[in-house]
Amino acid sequence: MASYKAPLRDMRFVLYELMGGEDLSQLPGFEDFTRDLIDPVLEEAAKVCEQVLHPINRSGDEEGCHLENGVVRTPAGFQDAYRTFREGGWTAIACDPAYGGQGLPKAVNTLVEEMICSANLSFGMYPGLTHGAYVSLHGFGTEDLKEAYLPKMIDGTWSGTMCLTEPHCGTDLGLLRTKAVPEDDGSYRLSGTKIFISAGEHDLTENIIHLVLARLPDAPTGVKGISLFLVPKFIPDAAGNPGRRNGVACGSIEHKMGIKASSTCVMNFDDATGWLIGEPHKGMQAMFAMMNTERLSVGIQGLGLAEASYQGAVTYARERLQGRSLSGVKHPDKAADPIIVHPDVRRMLLTQRATTEGCRALGAWAAKSLDIKTHHPDAKTRQDADDFVILITPVIKALMTDMGFDATNMGMQVLGGHGFIREHGMEQYVRDCRISQIYEGTNGIQALDLVGRKLPAFAGRYLRSFFHPVQAFIEAHLEDEALGEFVQPLAKSFVRLQQATAQIARTGMAKPDEAGAAASDYLRLFGLTALAYLWARMAQVSLEKTEGEDGAFYRAKIGTARFFFERMLPQTSGLFSAIMAGGGSMMDFAEDAF
Numbered sequence: 299m300a301s302y303k304a305p306l307r308d309m310r311f312v313l314y315e316l317m318g319g320e321d322l323s324q325l326p327g328f329e330d331f332t333r334d335l336i337d338p339v340l341e342e343a344a345k346v347c348e349q350v351l352h353p354i355n356r357s358g359d360e361e362g363c364h365l366e367n368g369v370v371r372t373p374a375g376f377q378d379a380y381r382t383f384r385e386g387g388w389t390a391i392a393c394d395p396a397y398g399g400q401g402l403p404k405a406v407n408t409l410v411e412e413m414i415c416s417a418n419l420s421f422g423m424y425p426g427l428t429h430g431a432y433v434s435l436h437g438f439g440t441e442d443l444k445e446a447y448l449p450k451m452i453d454g455t456w457s458g459t460m461c462l463t464e465p466h467c468g469t470d471l472g473l474l475r476t477k478a479v480p481e482d483d484g485s486y487r488l489s490g491t492k493i494f495i496s497a498g499e500h501d502l503t504e505n506i507i508h509l510v511l512a513r514l515p516d517a518p519t520g521v522k523g524i525s526l527f528l529v530p531k532f533i534p535d536a537a538g539n540p541g542r543r544n545g546v547a548c549g550s551i552e553h554k555m556g557i558k559a560s561s562t563c564v565m566n567f568d569d570a571t572g573w574l575i576g577e578p579h580k581g582m583q584a585m586f587a588m589m590n591t592e593r594l595s596v597g598i599q600g601l602g603l604a605e606a607s608y609q610g611a612v613t614y615a616r617e618r619l620q621g622r623s624l625s626g627v628k629h630p631d632k633a634a635d636p637i638i639v640h641p642d643v644r645r646m647l648l649t650q651r652a653t654t655e656g657c658r659a660l661g662a663w664a665a666k667s668l669d670i671k672t673h674h675p676d677a678k679t680r681q682d683a684d685d686f687v688i689l690i691t692p693v694i695k696a697l698m699t700d701m702g703f704d705a706t707n708m709g710m711q712v713l714g715g716h717g718f719i720r721e722h723g724m725e726q727y728v729r730d731c732r733i734s735q736i737y738e739g740t741n742g743i744q745a746l747d748l749v750g751r752k753l754p755a756f757a758g759r760y761l762r763s764f765f766h767p768v769q770a771f772i773e774a775h776l777e778d779e780a781l782g783e784f785v786q787p788l789a790k791s792f793v794r795l796q797q798a799t800a801q802i803a804r805t806g807m808a809k810p811d812e813a814g815a816a817a818s819d820y821l822r823l824f825g826l827t828a829l830a831y832l833w834a835r836m837a838q839v840s841l842e843k844t845e846g847e848d849g850a851f852y853r854a855k856i857g858t859a860r861f862f863f864e865r866m867l868p869q870t871s872g873l874f875s876a877i878m879a880g881g882g883s884m885m886d887f888a889e890d891a892f
Contacts, residue, residue, distance in 0.1 A: 300606065300609075300610045300722060300724065300726075301352075302348055302352045302416055302417050302609060303609065304340075304343070304344035304348060304413045305605060306341065306344055307851060309658070310337070312658050312659050313336075313406070313409065316662070316832070316835060316836055316839060317659075317663065317666050319333075319336070319403075319406075319662075319666070320333055322405060322406075322666070322669060325669060325670070326675060327401065328401075328403055331402060336402075339406060340410070343409075343410045346388065347418075348417065350382050350383070351383075351414065351418040351422075352418055353375075354374075354376065354418065354421070355419075355421075355726070356720075356723055356726065357373060358373040358376060358420055358559030359556075359726050359730075360558075360720075361558075362553075362559060363500070363551055363560070368499075368547050368548055369499065369501065369548075370499040370500045370548060370561045372500050372501055372502060372559065372561065376502065380454075380502045380503075383454070384454030384455070388410070388454075389425050389428065389451075389454030390454070391406075392404060392406075392407035393432060393436075393448075394436060394448075397445075397448040397449050397452055398448075403666075404668040404669050404672075405662060405666040405669055408594075408665040411426075411595060411598045412601055412658070412661070415598055415599045415601070415602025415603060416606040418559075419557055419560075419599055419602065419603060420559035420560040421559065423560040424497050424502055425457070426592075427457070427459050427460065427496050427592075428458040428497075429591070429595075430588045430589075430591050430592045430595070431458025431460060431509050431588065432451050432452065432458065433587055433591045434460075434509055434575065434584045434588040435448060435507075435509070435528065435575060436448060438526070438575050438584040439528070443573060446538060447507055450504075450538075451507060455503060455504050456505040456506070456507055457497060457502065457505075457507070458506070458507045458508070459495055459497050459507070459508045461495050461498070461511065461529075462474075463493050463495075464490065464492055465493055469739065469740070469743055471521055471582070472519070472520035472523075474511060474513070475490055476488060476511065477490060477515070478512040478525060478527055479515060480514070485572065485573055486512075486571070486572045486574065487569045487570065487572075488510060488512050488527060488545075488570045489568060489569055490567050491567070492510065492564070492565045493565075494552070495562065495563045496560055496561070496563075496737075497563075498548055498562070498564075498565045499547075499548035499551075499565070504532075505530055505532045505540045507528060507529075508546060508565070509526060509527070509529075509575065509588065510527045510528075511524050511525070511526055511581050511582075512527055513525065514578055514579070523579055524579065524581040525577075525580070525581040526574070526575040526576055526584045527572035527573060527581075528572055528573045528574075529544065529546055529570050530544055531543070531544055531546060533571055544570050545567065545568040546565060546568075547565070547566050548561075549564040549565070550564045551563050555733070556726070556728075556731070556733055557730050557733055589739070590687075593692070593694070593738050593739065593744070594664060594665075594694055594695070597694035597734075598698070599699065599702070600657070600699035600700070600701065600703065600731060600734050601654060601702055602702075603727045603731040603734075604705035605658075606727055607705055607706040607708075607728075608647070608705065610709055610713075610723060610727075611647060611650065611708070611712035612638075614712060614713050614716070614722075615636065615637050615643055615647060615712055616636055617636060618637045618713075619632055619634040620634055620636075621634055621637075622635050623635050623639040623640070624640070624641070637712075643712055648861045648865070649708055649865070650705045650708055652859075653704070653705045655855075655858060656833055657697075657698045657702070659829075659832040659835075660690075660694060660829060663690075663832065664690050664691070664694055667684075667687050667690075670683035671687060682763055683763075685759060685760045685763040686760075686763035686764060688752065688755075689760040689761065690764070692745070692747045692748045693744075693748065693821055693828065695738065695739070695741070695744050696735075696741035696821050697821065697822065697825030699731070699735045700741060702731050703735055706727040706728045706731045710724040710725055710727070710728050745818040745820065745821040748820065748824070749813045749814075749817045749820055749821075750806075750813060750814075750817075753799065761799065767831075768788075768792055771785075772785060772788060772789045781837065781838055781841070783863065784833065784838075784859060784860075784863055785834055787863045788830040788834050788863075788867075790870075791823075791826065791867055791870045792827055794871070794874040795827045795870075798820055798823055798877045798878070799820075801816075801877060802816055802820060812880055812881050814881070815880065815881025816881065819873045820873075822873055823870050823874060823877065826870050827870065829862070829867075830862070833858075833859045833862050833863065834859070836855055836859060837856055839852075840852035840859075841856060844856070
């Protein structure tokens with residue numbers, strides 16, 4: 299049976315020692331969020347995830363959701379768990395205090411998100427989608443809409459969704475057909491069908507608030523003609539409570555590979571009453587505010603599942619007796635040595651560990667940048683932070699879910715045949731993680747976004763938010779003898795990234811297929827270089843603290859860094875070669891030969 303223990307020690311290392319999280323209280327609006335307040339929040343979140351959410355993870359997967367007369371029933375225990383979660387204030391921690399939120403920094407909320415994803419990803423989908431809807435409504439809704447809906451979404455009595463995909467269009471939203479007809483009272487009537495709607499119907503909240511992309515009668519074609527609407531399941535009455543049923547219903551639920559306790563719905567809108575969010579034909583702007591938030595959160599899903607899988611694999615590797623160490627018997631008092639003595643098992647465990655700890659640092663970097671973007675008093679500092687978040691969002695979404703899926707596969711592999719059996723819980727992490735590479739924009743789309751939009755934007759301005767600090771770190775420490783084994787391979791990887799960037803810039807303008815062919819390899823190269831930078835910084839912090847009561851933690855951190863640089867970062871050499879080879883071999887291949 300899988301178990302989970304929140305990695306609080308490493309979370310504190312990343313938040314305080316690597317990212318300087320204690321200075322968050324110096325930002326306007328965060329004055330109260332000192333370490334004395336943040337640490338208890340993390341500890342309480344760990345208890346909820348370990349004791350409430352994780353125990354119903356496997357049972358929720360086995361039971362799944364059920365559609366009964368248009369109502370989705372979540373698995374046993376989910377209603378009680380959600381009540382505990384909501385009453386504990388966890389739906390409100392990262393929301394605006396003006397509407398009842400607690401206003402915690404994103405850097406803290408991201409760590410809480412990771413715990414939830416590790417403990418029970420299916421459960422986390424319900425409050426996660428609500429928070430995404432909150433972001434769009436908070437940023438673009440009228441004050442009347444915000445006052446009517448945000449407080450109850452924040453306190454968790456109402457939930458939210460995002461309704462984009464239709465049967466005939468996924469990524470290409472310009473093809474969507476859902477219609478919105480204006481009414482004399484300022485509302486709209488929406489008709490159409492949306493598919494793959496996470497948390498579209500369930501029994502956890504009193505009301506469900508759908509954010510729906512649709513077209514007005516006079517809308518231009520393509521994405522420039524899309525508007526965003528708020529469509530509640532129940533229209534609030536004069537007292538603000540759920541009133542009459544709206545014209546929106548769940549037609550069916552999907553039977554999926556993973557996240558089975560998360561209801562994935564076909565939603566039918568039949569003259570449903572809705573209200574415009576933002577300006578007409580500008581719905582993509584508001585929806586992307588939500589999607590960018592969700593893309594960062596999906597990256598955290600990959601991290602959370604990798605962490606849970608790592609913990610299960612380590613526990614098993616310590617207990618499972620098989621064979622003897624290649625270098626001689628390690629446990630003569632036992633019938634065989636535990637498999638943790640074997641090199642290939644250690645390769646998998648260390649790959650998982652380097653993945654989780656590196657990705658946790660990358661997620662924290664983006665999260666703190668979001669806090670700076672929204673709260674720092676200096677405009678230039680806010681702009682720089684925003685540039686970095688824009689640049690790194692597709693990298694985090696794709697890299698952390700790709701590496702997370704690889705890590706969950708390795709965790710299952712450590713258990714061998716027992717990993718393939720349901721009762722150990724390891725195969726569920728693999729199945730649950732697989733969707734993270736697909737939804738909120740497939741990872742191939744993230745790569746195209748990186749090379750097609752982020753790299754050329756404003757003459758490469760976004761790139762400077764990453765290139766400049768990495769370059770400065772390398773120049774400051776290249777001659778540092780203690781850091782040499784970390785900084786020198788980082789420098790080589792960084793040079794490859796710079797050269798690959800120049801290659802894509804040269805060829806992509808004249809031959810867009812060349813940039814497209816290089817995109818996925820380039821994103822991986824970018825992501826590994828970002829992890830190398832963070833691992834070098836983590837090694838720098840740890841080298842000064844290897845003695846004393848907590849010395850073992852820092853020595854393990856240095857050992858994991860060494861493994862990353864020796865066994866994982868060399869991938870950048872092959873990625874660079876593939877990028878520089880160009881796209882001829884794939885684009886010149888005859889279509890009818892497939």
